[in-house]
Amino acid sequence: NAGVMQNPRHLVRRRGQEARLRCSPMKGHSHVYWYRQLPEEGLKFMVYLQKENIIDESGMPKERFSAEFPKEGPSILRIQQVVRGDSAAYFCASSLRIAGGRGEQYFGPGTRLTVT
Amino acid sequence: GDSVTQMEGPVTLSEEAFLTINCTYTATGYPSLFWYVQYPGEGLQLLLKATKADDKGSNKGFEATYRKETTSFHLEKGSVQVSDSAVYFCALSGTQGGSEKLVFGKGTKLTVNP
Numbered sequence: 001n002a003g004v005m006q007n008p009r010h011l012v013r014r015r016g017q018e019a020r021l022r023c024s025p026m027k028g029h030s031h032v033y034w035y036r037q038l039p040e041e042g043l044k045f046m047v048y049l050q051k052e053n054i055i056d057e058s059g060m061p062k063e064r065f066s067a068e069f070p071k072e073g074p075s076i077l078r079i080q081q082v083v084r085g086d087s088a089a090y091f092c093a094s095s096l097r098i099a100g101g102r103g104e105q106y107f108g109p110g111t112r113l114t115v116t
Numbered sequence: 117g118d119s120v121t122q123m124e125g126p127v128t129l130s131e132e133a134f135l136t137i138n139c140t141y142t143a144t145g146y147p148s149l150f151w152y153v154q155y156p157g158e159g160l161q162l163l164l165k166a167t168k169a170d171d172k173g174s175n176k177g178f179e180a181t182y183r184k185e186t187t188s189f190h191l192e193k194g195s196v197q198v199s200d201s202a203v204y205f206c207a208l209s210g211t212q213g214g215s216e217k218l219v220f221g222k223g224t225k226l227t228v229n230p
Binding site: 040048107 | 120152158159160161162165205209216217218219220221222223
């Protein structure tokens, strides 16, 4: 059973360009989380999605960032007009929904975004 | 809001030494608690977890006990190996708004020397 897949693993963008990060959850998982890890920091929650729905976007910056998880295909985290401060590792995690709501989150290998 | 505070590193030990990484939390309700490990260049792997007070999570020789009275979840291992060198993250999963998002500590880098 393939794990959570993310691509690209490394992404270099110039300031002002757009970055698109993709996440394919584990088979059968319908919940996706995005986290950002800044250098020397822990992971910070960004957004939680289910198929075609954003459930919690309390960690998303107000501007330039958006996320989707369509009925078909991977979840996409989109960053418009990137700035140097967006340079970070972006991790996706997926989970099942189980009784009691405590499904374990499985993490992908991350996308390392560098803005030059 | 919910938060996690863990011992900041880096921590350097010799092989077979005893390891403790402290972790305390602040949360409303009854969170689940986790330790994740991140090897260089990789994503996070769940090391162990505990879902209620006094539960002990264990895996690969690592242990942590959910202590509600001290709001702690300290990670321990009796005899570390070089292969344990990694960054360790303590985390909690609350139920605020039903999102079950994970709240992480800043991580503790462990280096084990032969």
